[in-house]
Amino acid sequence: MGNRHPRSNALSLATALVLGACAFAPAYAGGKANLASLEDGSRSFGRFVVTYRSGTAPRRDAAALERSLGNAASALGLNTLQRLRRTATGSDVVVSPRPLSRAEATALLHTIAADPNVESVENDMRMVPYWTPNDSRFREQFGFGSGAGGIRATTAWDLARGAGTVVAVIDTGIASHSDLNGNLVGGYDFISALSGAEAQQFGAFFIAADGNARDANPADPGDWNDNPNACRTGNSSWHGTHVAGTVAAVTNNAKGVAGTAPAAKVVPVRVLGRCGGFSSDIADAITWASGGAVPGVPANPNPADVINMSLGGSAPGACPQSYKNAIVGAAQRGSIVIVAAGNDDANASTAVNSDGQPVGYTMTNCGTVISVGATTSSGGRSSFSNFGPGVDIAAPGSGILSTVNNGLRGPTTEAYKAYDGTSMATPHVAGVAALVQSVARTPLTQEQMRTLLKNTARAFPVSPGAKPIGAGIVNADAAVKAAKAL
Numbered sequence: 001m002g003n004r005h006p007r008s009n010a011l012s013l014a015t016a017l018v019l020g021a022c023a024f025a026p027a028y029a030g031g032k033a034n035l036a037s038l039e040d041g042s043r044s045f046g047r048f049v050v051t052y053r054s055g056t057a058p059r060r061d062a063a064a065l066e067r068s069l070g071n072a073a074s075a076l077g078l079n080t081l082q083r084l085r086r087t088a089t090g091s092d093v094v095v096s097p098r099p100l101s102r103a104e105a106t107a108l109l110h111t112i113a114a115d116p117n118v119e120s121v122e123n124d125m126r127m128v129p130y131w132t133p134n135d136s137r138f139r140e141q142f143g144f145g146s147g148a149g150g151i152r153a154t155t156a157w158d159l160a161r162g163a164g165t166v167v168a169v170i171d172t173g174i175a176s177h178s179d180l181n182g183n184l185v186g187g188y189d190f191i192s193a194l195s196g197a198e199a200q201q202f203g204a205f206f207i208a209a210d211g212n213a214r215d216a217n218p219a220d221p222g223d224w225n226d227n228p229n230a231c232r233t234g235n236s237s238w239h240g241t242h243v244a245g246t247v248a249a250v251t252n253n254a255k256g257v258a259g260t261a262p263a264a265k266v267v268p269v270r271v272l273g274r275c276g277g278f279s280s281d282i283a284d285a286i287t288w289a290s291g292g293a294v295p296g297v298p299a300n301p302n303p304a305d306v307i308n309m310s311l312g313g314s315a316p317g318a319c320p321q322s323y324k325n326a327i328v329g330a331a332q333r334g335s336i337v338i339v340a341a342g343n344d345d346a347n348a349s350t351a352v353n354s355d356g357q358p359v360g361y362t363m364t365n366c367g368t369v370i371s372v373g374a375t376t377s378s379g380g381r382s383s384f385s386n387f388g389p390g391v392d393i394a395a396p397g398s399g400i401l402s403t404v405n406n407g408l409r410g411p412t413t414e415a416y417k418a419y420d421g422t423s424m425a426t427p428h429v430a431g432v433a434a435l436v437q438s439v440a441r442t443p444l445t446q447e448q449m450r451t452l453l454k455n456t457a458r459a460f461p462v463s464p465g466a467k468p469i470g471a472g473i474v475n476a477d478a479a480v481k482a483a484k485a486l
């Protein structure tokens with residue numbers, strides 16, 4: 001909304017220049033009184049900027065100026081108009097003795113403009129900041145800004161911040177973080193117990209790592225692995241905490257990072273543990289997150305407007321039927337399902353599996369999902385990002401700062417770290433979808449959301465060339481404006 005202000009100022013300046021050039025033009029009050037300057041969102045008016053023609057008495061002489069202002073004031077029944085100061089460019093800032101209504105201010109502008117010595121007069125317009133949160137590390141979050149790689153969230157936040165929406169983050173669970181906890185609600189841990197044979201091989205709670213099966217506590221106990229026979233070894237990732245922070249870190253708290261949808265709530269749903277997680281658990285999590293019934297699990301009291309899945313197969317593979325069914329059900333219940341395209345620099349739709357079949361990557365190949373590729377701070381494709389016709393849209397995924405934990409194994413102290421991945425791109429789009437739903441008169445369906453996000457996407461500043469990653473970079477500002485216009 002603030003965009004309009006500099007433009008109308010530019011127009012009034014142009015008008016003033018034209019009038020200044022036509023020194024012998026007849027007095028034309030309508031043109032000299034900048035009535036558009038009253039459109040600054042104010043309910044009352046009290047400060048005006050008058051510019052007297054160069055060389056005229058009021059421009060030269062304080063007493064003449066006082067007379068000119070005094071005449072205008074008395075014509076409107078005001079005691080006086082006081083000059084506050086002269087600006088660097090020779091205009092005078094004047095104040096009325098009391099707040100004026102729009103009609104009174106309009107009359108005042110006309111009256112002052114009727115003085116042939118006056119070149120222009122306008123309301124001293126109030127500019128507003130494009131809301132930029134005060135989070136201490138916000139300036140490191142290029143992904144939210146208006147630069148080449150940014151999603152234009154800072155301008156979108158003037159119109160929508162996601163209030164009233166819920167984003168389910170189906171991931172590794174959540175670590176306590178003071179820059180995130182305030183935006184978390186509910187949650188569940190869907191990692192089920194291993195079978196007897198599996199438990200014998202890896203230990204009963206190998207994947208879960210929290211000492212039990214499914215439970216109501218989605219806390220992330222860490223997903224470190226030091227068993228090379230099980231999967232790749234490594235320290236805990238705190239992946240779900242990072243993703244959740246990008247969706248809705250506590251924002252404008254003078255601390256840490258901002259989130260894409262600062263007023264949205266995140267439901268953490270734990271499905272990934274040590275060495276990942278099973279599709280059967282993830283399918284149940286999708287159903288539950290969207291408000292569907294899962295046997296043995298209490299209903300989700302916070303059904304998701306948007307489901308973020310920054311996860312997928314580690315190699316090409318056909319979409320499991322359990323996913324397809326769960327995703328169709330989620331869409332029917334009104335949840336927008338947004339997934340990561342994957343990080344293998346491969347075609348997410350046609351990459352071949354070990355049998356040579358062109359199956360692509362799960363989740364992109366799961367039908368109605370909105371699949372997200374990753375871009376860098378300059379708006380080019382992240383070198384790792386999967387691509388292809390199944391990728392709908394892109395978002396920042398290289399060097400994304402968000403909330404994590406310092407623990408190499410279990411959780412210790414909270415931290416912020418920059419991660420790379422389509423996992424980091426996806427929550428930018430999920431957050432934008434939450435912004436959209438928060439202002440839409442009627443919540444968009446999955447297909448309506450896909451269409452809106454693609455139609456409003458920003459053209460890639462750097463072409464992804466032969467490795468397409470969708471319609472463009474998600475544009476929060478344009479998406480929100482389009483949603484409000486529906």
Ligand SMILES: [Ca+2]
Binds near residue numbers: 191210213214215
């Ligand atoms: Ca558990």
Ligand SMILES: [Ca+2]
Binds near residue numbers: 216218219
């Ligand atoms: Ca648990």
Ligand SMILES: [Ca+2]
Binds near residue numbers: 135249252258
């Ligand atoms: Ca913050």
